[in-house]
Amino acid sequence: MDQIVDAALTVIADGGMAALTTRRLASQLGVGQMTLYTYARTKDELIDRVAEGVLRALLADMDTTGDWTRALRSAATAIRRRMREQPGTLEVLLAVRDVSATSLDPLRERMLAPLLENGFPSTLAVAAATEVQTYAFGFALLERAHPHAGEDEVIRLSQLDESSYPALRAVAADYADRFSDDRFERGLAALLDRIRRECGDGPIKRHP
DSSP: OHHHHHHHHHHHHHHOGGGOOHHHHHHHHTSOHHHHTTTOSSHHHHHHHHHHHHHHHHHHHOOOOSSHHHHHHHHHHHHHHHHHHSTTHHHHHHHGGGSOGGGGHHHHHHHHHHHHHTTOOHHHHHHHHHHHHHHHHHHHHHHHHOTTTTHHHHHHHHTSOTTTOHHHHHTHHHHHTTTSHHHHHHHHHHHHHHHHHHTTTOOOOOOO
């Protein structure tokens, strides 16, 4: 199944979700189309199976045990890393909304469990997990949409017409650095701090 997942992600990275067909995937794998029907009979089922494979790999990267802040930081970092290192992953996970959502349940469980175990009320646990997921996926999406952020963008912004874009010229270096590892960590830390403040002194781990 891992070979099918990797091949499907390659097809999607090259041509988008529309390119993922049993014929194209079979060609990528070097097998007959009928072979793939043992794994999925429709495109929706194929997407679901690929999403499950992607999420298995994502979950393997996450350490969601113990302290809730460490657990959520690990989850967010794993999400971003997978989005960066496996082109096609984001498209698959976005497409899951059109098919069975059960493939996302393991991720949801792994993020909610440490929050509930550390005394979060259910409403706040759901909000915290959702906000961290949204931050990680959103950062990764914007990061991928701006692949040239960095030194090239510093040069481009510095050369803008000063009368029209004085603010962008003034912050050129910082703006071009907005998708760096440091900015991701700083934004995540700020989000986790806000979640902690909403809890007052912070949830206390319940003991049996």
